[in-house]
Amino acid sequence: MSGLFGHLDWTVTPFAAAIADPGTNTFVAAGAAGLVVLGAVALLGFLTWFRLWGPLWRDWLTSADHKKIGVMYCVIGIVMLARGVAEGAVMRAHQAMALNGGPLSAEHFAELFSTHGTIMILFVAAPLVIGLINIVVPLQIGARDMAFPVMNQVSLGLTAAGAALLMISLVIGRFETGGWSAYPPYTGRVFSPGEGPDYWIWSVVPAGIGSMLSGINFAVTIYKCRAPGMTYMRMPLFTWTALCAAIMLVYAMPPVTVSSLMLALDRYAGFHFFTNDLGGNMMNYANIFWMFGHPEVYILVLPAYGVWSEVSATFSAKTLYGYPSLVIATMAIAVIAFTVWLHHFFTMGQSASVNIAFGIATMIIAVPTGVKVYDWMATLWRGRIRMTVPMVYLTGFFILFVIGGLTGVILANPTIDYQVHNTLFLVAHFHNVLIPGVLFAMLAGIHYWFPKVFGFRLHETWGKRAAWLWIVGFCVTFLPLYALGLMGMPRRSSSFADPAFVPLQLVAGAGAVIILLALAATLVCYGVSIRQRGTLAVPFGDPWDGRTLEWAMPAPAPEWNFAVIPAVAARDAFWAEKTGGDPYVAPERYEDIELPRPTALGLVICVATTAAGFALTWHIWWLALSGLVGIGLAVMVRAFATQTTRVLPAAEVAVHHGRWLEAVHTARGITRDAEDSPANRGLAAPDTEVTP
Amino acid sequence: MTEIDRDRGRYLIGAGLSALLTILAFAAVALGLSRGVALGIIGVTAVAQVIVQLRCFLHIDFSRQKREDLQLILFSLLLLAIMAGGTLWILANLAQRMM
Secondary structure, eight states: OOHHTTTTTGGSSSHHHHSSSSSSHHHHHHHHHHHHHHHHHHHHHHHHHHHHHIIIIIITTTTTOOHHHHHHHHHHHHHHHHHHHHHHHHHHHHHHTTTTTOOOOOHHHHHHHHHHHHHHIIIIHHHHHHHHHHHHHHHHOOOOOSHHHHHHHHHHHHHHHHHHHHHHHHHSSSSOTTTTTOOTTSTHHHTTTSSSSHHHHHHHHHHHHHHHHHHHHHHHHHHHOTTOOGGGGSOOOOHHHHHHHHHHHHHHHHHHHHHHHHHHHHHOOOOOOSSSSTTHHHHHHHHHHHHHHHHHHHHHHHHHHHHHHHHHHTTSSSSOTTHHHHHHHHHHHHHHHGGGGGGGGGGSSSSSHHHHHHHHHHHHHHHHHHHHHHHHHHHHTTTTOOOOOOHHHHHHHHHHHHHHHHHHHHHSHHHHHHHHHHHHHHHHHHHHHHIIIIIIHHHHHHHHHHHHSSSBBBHHHHHHHHHHHHHHHHHHHHHHHHHHHHTTTTTTSSSOOOGGHHHHHHHHHHHHHHHHHHHHHHHHHHHHHHHHHTBBBBBSOOOOOOOSGGGOOSSSTTTTSSSSSSOOOOSSHHHHHHHHSSSSOOOOOOOOEEEEOOSHHHHHHHHHHHHHHHHHHOOHHHHHHHHHHHHHHHHHHTTTOOOOEEOOOOHHHHHHHHHHHHHHSSOOOOOOOTTTTTOOOBOOOOOOOOOO | OOOOHHHHHHHHHHHHHHHHHHHHHHHHHHOOOOOOOOOOOHHHHHHHHHHHHHTTHHHHHOOOOOOOHHHHHHHHHHHHHHHHHHHHHHHHHHHHOOO
């Protein structure tokens, strides 16, 4: 039996623990596991009841269309965001009651902060960023798809496999308890003999490989697939940030894959890379891990900066201020981000001269970011600003992100870091850059580009409610943590003995309730918008009086993106067409379009990788071997496929495009005053002054 | 001289130079030079051979159309230097302080 099921038996579920030892701690764990099971059953029931299996298979799971793949990335991000936020709220609730104890056990609390961190970085922020890049970049550069559409699907499959394993760990067994960075020797075989670190390893490794493949794909797409005339200095800024983030992904993801696999060798094969004895050096783990970990945060925040660049220019109806300086700042950040990793372990024991070198590099990286903030403010200066949802997020970002950045400069000083490292001050700092910096930008970006993908806008009022709740919720939850950190409260503590921490902990706990409401408002916003998609529809495709190429096509964007590949003559290509004449002219002739055929390769690799990861975690060797062989076989079978593309006849494109052009010519555009009214059908009437 | 002839010539030069540099490296060991000198010669010939192969086989040069490839190679070198150099510096420093 043990050969068949490995280390699995009936006692590993939280339900068994709740029956054996009833109490708040086990009930919380069993409740979370129950939610996952219920959610899965409800999803299966929903798909069956509405007969959606066929469309799901045909239109989504087997599609190699970059927009659909991007949407699926974002769905993973939002689902995992719900779990991550819920975990954060449970932790805040626990700490609010944690004077001399607290409802959860120390081990359960450790599992919570470990999964919360792993999820938020690798399965919320990363999928949202990669999803948005997937959706937007080919549209902005005038391409029909990614350079490697099927590899794109494989990247998604690998990321989904990692996310699936994290979800499984909630129901079967326990997750790792050493934080999202999983430092050995604690996570080694001697101190953590269970399945926890293995769950972590087999979630992180596929996601890391998938992200690296995404990086290769994005970089090649931007280098090789730009429309004629789209020179580097004409690329929209979001594409620039995507290019830099893509190159960083290629170089930053391999270190984490390598360090996780080395840890796996330690755990499974008795190696001694990071053990206490026999020549192991656990300090090298921290070194390799942060060689990935630090660039990773800039991989996430650079595309966020790209979103802010697009949003600030569009919603103030002005040319982006200081384009060359923004490009140079982006490239500078991409390089300097690789020279600061040691600031994550200033206190590990190296000499002061090593510390200060990395401290100075850390302070320098704040300079290009500061340049960017000034550029965005100058973009808004004397613009005709509309306070739409993305602009509300931008306002919150301006104020809060600068605070977060400044505390980062404070932490860059090793002598100060010695005082506040491992306290809640640090927790406050990185939430202060990641939530206003990355999460706000992703929510703003989803709101901004949603109509382009689905053909209808998101509900403005609900969007604004959500935005304000996120901003206020963030402030109430995380700003008190700075004070708690300075008062000396260590991070990751499941209980504390100083009653002075209680008042601010209660404030932070109340903030967590506001963040839960923000998450609910965000989901309500999506739900309400879907119900009202008729009145919110923008079929002509340009709801915000946009400036870049993606707005020059119908909404939802057709599978082939551009009826005819555009010739680009200016930086804000669509804006130049709108101000210089008629952007809606029928082309002289259409050509056949070659599109990637649907394939199940990504899905097969996803299932095989999930199975292999689960099997490795539980030492079910026959299944692990089958999963790995399955991955290899799937790739080999695909290599023999000769019919990988299909041709869309020019006549069909002409009919589709012609019908849209005709509708555009008979429609009346709306001015910016009517932007958030049902009159907005996605055709902009020129009413804003053109600033040089 | 046709394009094919030029290509063939370049591949032959590349193959010849690679062979020569390989022989030099082996010769440094076979001739029984001192350890330091031998390691130096092997290092120099290795780097030289990388450059020869990039130039002759992968056609990387300073021309405009190859600039992107060259930039990416140089960027890779820069990052490898930062990562490898940084690791050696940090771990050597830690090891020294563990004494």
